[in-house]
C-alpha cells in the first residue's frame with residue numbers, strides 16, 4: 001500500500017492543472033483571443049521543456065490581471081484539489097505578477113483569497129494561501145508583500161521563489177525580518193536550483209541557501225532542500241526547530257537537478273524526524289501527485305512508519321493554525 005497523501009504544502013496556483021479548467025474563460029474575461037487551437041494544444045505547449053519557462057507562465061499570468069480573473073482562478077484551484085481528494089492544501093501565488101492590469105499587490109491578494117474562500121465554502125477542503133516574493137523583485141517589493149502577510153496576521157504565509165543563484169535568500173531579509181515575532185509563517189524555496197553558478201560549487205551553494213533560509217530568514221519551512229541529506233548537522237537543526245521540508249522529488253527529477261529520487265534520501269530524512277512532505281510543485285506541466293507517490297514508494301519501499309509520517313506531516317506541520325491544532 002502506498003502512502004495516502006491528503007494534503008499539499010508546496011503547490012503553485014498558476015502552475016496547477018486547475019488553470020487548464022478555466023484557461024479559455026480567463027482569456028475571454030481578459031478580452032484577449034486564446035492563442036492556441038485548443039486547451040489541449042496549450043497544455044502540450046506548456047509541457048514542452050524546450051519552450052521558455054517564463055513565456056509558458058506568461059500565457060497564464062497575462063490573463064490573471066483583474067480581480068474577477070484571480071477570483072475565478074482561486075475558485076478553480078480549490079475545486080480541482082477537492083475533486084482530487086485533498087483535504088488541506090497550501091496554495092502559492094506571487095502577487096507581483098498580477099499588477100500589470102492596474103491592480104495593487106493588496107488587490108491581487110484580496111481577489112485570490114476571495115476565490116480560495118469561495119471554493120472552501122462549496123467544497124470539503126481547507127486552503128491556506130502563501131504569498132510568494134518573486135526573488136528578482138526589488139527588496140522593497142518584498143517588504144510590501146511581507147506587510148500584506150502581516151496584515152492578514154497568520155492567515156497567509158510568506159514564501160520566496162525563483163532563481164536562488166542570482167537572488168540568494170538573504171536579498172529579501174528585510175521582508176522576512178519584518179515578520180519575525182509575528183503570526184506569519186515563513187517558508188522559502190532553497191536548495192532547488194542555482195542556474196548561474198558553476199557545477200563544482202553547485203551543491204555547496206544550494207546547501208548554503210538552505211542554511212541561510214533556516215538561520216537568517218528564520219523559516220518555518222523550506223521548499224525543496226535537495227542537498228539536505230548531505231548535512232547531518234543541518235538535519236538535526238531542522239528537526240530541533242520543527243522546520244518542515246516541502247519535498248518535490250519529481251519536480252527536481254524533471255528539471256535535471258537530481259539523477260534519481262533516491263538521491264534525496266527521503267527515507268533517512270523521515271527516520272531522522274524531519275517533517276518531510278511529498279508535493280508535485282506545478283502539476284500543470286510536471287508529474288501529478290499519484291505519480292509522485294508511486295515513483296517515490298517504488299524507489300524507497302517506504303516502511304509503515306515512514307508512510308504514516310508522510311501522511312501525518314501534512315497536518316502536523318500545516319501553516320494553518322486550526323489544521324495544526326486539530327492534528328495534534
Ligand SMILES: [Zn+2]
Nearest residue numbers: 012189223281
Ligand atoms: Zn515551487
